[in-house]
Amino acid sequence: MDSSERLIESARELLWERGYVGMSPRAVQRRAGAGQGSMYHHFSGKQDLAAAALRRSAAELREQAERTLSGPGGACERVAAYLLHERDALRGCRVGRMAQDPEVIAAPALREPVAETFAWLRARLAEVLREGAASGQLPGSLDPDDTAAALAAVLQGGYVLARAEGGAEPYERAVRGALALLTAQARPAATP
Amino acid sequence: MDSSERLIESARELLWERGYVGMSPRAVQRRAGAGQGSMYHHFSGKQDLAAAALRRSAAELREQAERTLSGPGGACERVAAYLLHERDALRGCRVGRMAQDPEVIAAPALREPVAETFAWLRARLAEVLREGAASGQLPGSLDPDDTAAALAAVLQGGYVLARAEGGAEPYERAVRGALALLTAQARPAATP
DNA sequence: GTCTATATAAGGATAGAC
């Protein structure tokens, strides 16, 4: 792994742990085992490095979600699989975490990957929910866009509660609670 | 308003906007119109000041929630009123925001108000949901603790989505979506 | 490409005068 690569991976970790404001170029360099010169050779500065790291994390999240959402099973089962996917609740979401940072929100290069990720996720979840309505698994009375937003929010909010309280329990409860509300709406999938 | 008071209020604003890592004593002093000496006379340092500000924000959140949750109407209506309470989605939650900050999580004096707030909120929401089950408005099949966690998470996650995408829409959708799932479970309240 | 100065500003706090 070359040093540019190590810098990006180190930035990804530090962004996750400390956010953009809390990520210092020095700390990234130390963790990557690279010097000042190396970093400023590959990247124009802190923001440029963070943008590269963030784009990678956003792509990763998206690929991971797509794998589950386009997997086997009925619409409801795929949404459930996505919600129940194993996550470290206390670490939270690499992408969602950035949304709190005012400097991320203010810098288009940093904000775009974050905005796009969640716009995509909501749309993709809504699409699956629409399939569920079309197949009769879910009632047509549920607005798929609203439901999708609620489900995406439960995950992001679950992280907040878990970190606040110092344990994964609130996250797990939130996911279970949301899933219970959703599946209460579903009839068993047609089993062909 | 004396200068101690102004310092706390300024700290509250800056914590909200920039988080604990991003809040510098200098910036608080400037906003409060107070000097170094004044701040260090009233508070032992950044953490002490932030703790005072955070305790106040936590108390405020709790009082606000309690007003709605102990208000008039059936259980379901009170939960709905709490969810629909007007909030600035792009600014987010003064307390929830702190949960992302590693230095807040690491410092007991900062973390406690955050942890207590959400533990209380989940418990209080669950209590109201239990009332709803007892009165027959909600089905006994819903786990009140799980549902409460899901609802609290929807709000916190709604803020994340809103900030990420730069508009209140995802927040509003998330709240509507969650409420739709909940009220689909409810029968009309007994109208005595 | 990477290293070692070097630079300016800010962070966070202390000391002592008034």
Next chain:
DNA sequence: GTCTATCCTTATATAGAC
């Protein structure tokens, strides 16, 4: 109680040698 002076460290970046 508040002000000013001072302190050491870190953040972020540039410059130029190798």
